Amino acid sequence: MLCALGSALCYGTASVLQAIAAKAAEPGSGSGVDTALLLRALRQWRYLLGLALDGCGFALQIVALRSLPIYVVGAALAASLAVTALVASRLLHMRLSAVEWGAVGTVCAGLAMLGLAAGAEGDRPGSTALGWSLLGVAVAVLLVGALAGGLPNRSRALVLGLGAGAGFGVVEVAVRLIDSIALPEVLANPALYALLLGGAAAFLLLTSAFSRGSVTVATAGLVLGETVGPAVVGVVWLGDHTRAGLAWLAVLGFAVAVAGALALARFGEP
Known part of the structure; x- marks a missing residue:
């Protein structure tokens, strides 16, 4: 659980540091995928520190996923928005409303409930068929991203965001499964290729969503x-479970943590 929370802390802080670096860099072409802007940002220590934190966050995420149910780690990663909100309020001078302060507290309460209710990771071995299915989902994420380009702005942003989330879920x-x-x-192992393709597809869709919509x-x-999605897969196919008699608390904690993160969605912009 400490690794899951540490991963959220790394990801949330990295987002703000990289935002500061991107704002300090000279403006580029305005394109959603601006290589020149990225290269200028890479010359700044804040951006490099953010990348290092991203790497640490991913390593901690892997450790957490090998020890905890997926639903716990997923909720903790969503909570990185609470970290982003708190850090952005100090470094980017983005003010949190009373409702958003309440959302930060809600996320913390949800994670506390999950920590109390979560059991060990599931003991079912992942099948080869599940690995191939994940690879199929990763390919589908790319196809959805291509088709979503013709949608209206708001619908496109939602579809691309859901697709990116599915890719990270893969x-x-x-x-x-590895x-x-x-x-x-x-x-x-098809899960290796699903991991690589799913992660790459998620970044592509998320970049497009941020540059062309809300x-x-x-x-x-x-x-x-x-x-x-990943939480359901963990429970149904990988045997993730809760402590005896505390399934209701895990469901409640998961719902509360995710709802709090959704209330802080505007802090995805940094």
């Missing part, structure tokens, strides 16, 4: 996509 589940990183076994709507879609 990564969460795929980590559980039991060995020894060659050549890992190269024959950031708040896209972030809300992202939170839903990366929490609900």
Whole structure:
């Protein structure tokens, strides 16, 4: 649980540091994918520190996913928006309303309930069929991204956000299906390719969503996509469970944490 919370802390802080670096860089072409802007941002220590925190966050996420149910880790990662909101309020001078302060407290309460109710990770081995299914979902995410380009702005942002969330969800589940990183076994595991393609597709869709639509709507879609689906897969197919008699508390905690994150969706913009 400490690793899951540490991952959220790393991701949430990295977002703000990278936003500061991007704002300080000279404006580029205005394109949603501006390579020149990225290169200028990479010259700043805040952006590099943000990337380092992203790397630490991913490593902590992997450790957490190997020890905790997916629904706990997913909710903790959604809580990175609360971290972003708090850090942005100090460093970017973005003011939190009374409702948003309440949402931060709601996220913390939800995570506390999850921490009390969560059992160990599921003991069912992931099947090869599930690995191939994940790869299929990753391909579908790319196709959805291509088709969503013709939608109106608001609908496009929501669809792209949900697609990006699904891609990150593929990564969460795929980590559980990779039991060995020894060659050549890992190269024959479809979950490895699902992880790589799902992560890459998620970044592409999220970039497009942020550049061509409402950031708040896209972030809300992202939170839903990366929490609900993977949580269901973990419970149904991988045997994730709660402590005896505390299933109701886990469901309540998950719902409360995700609802709090959705209330903070506007802080996805940094």
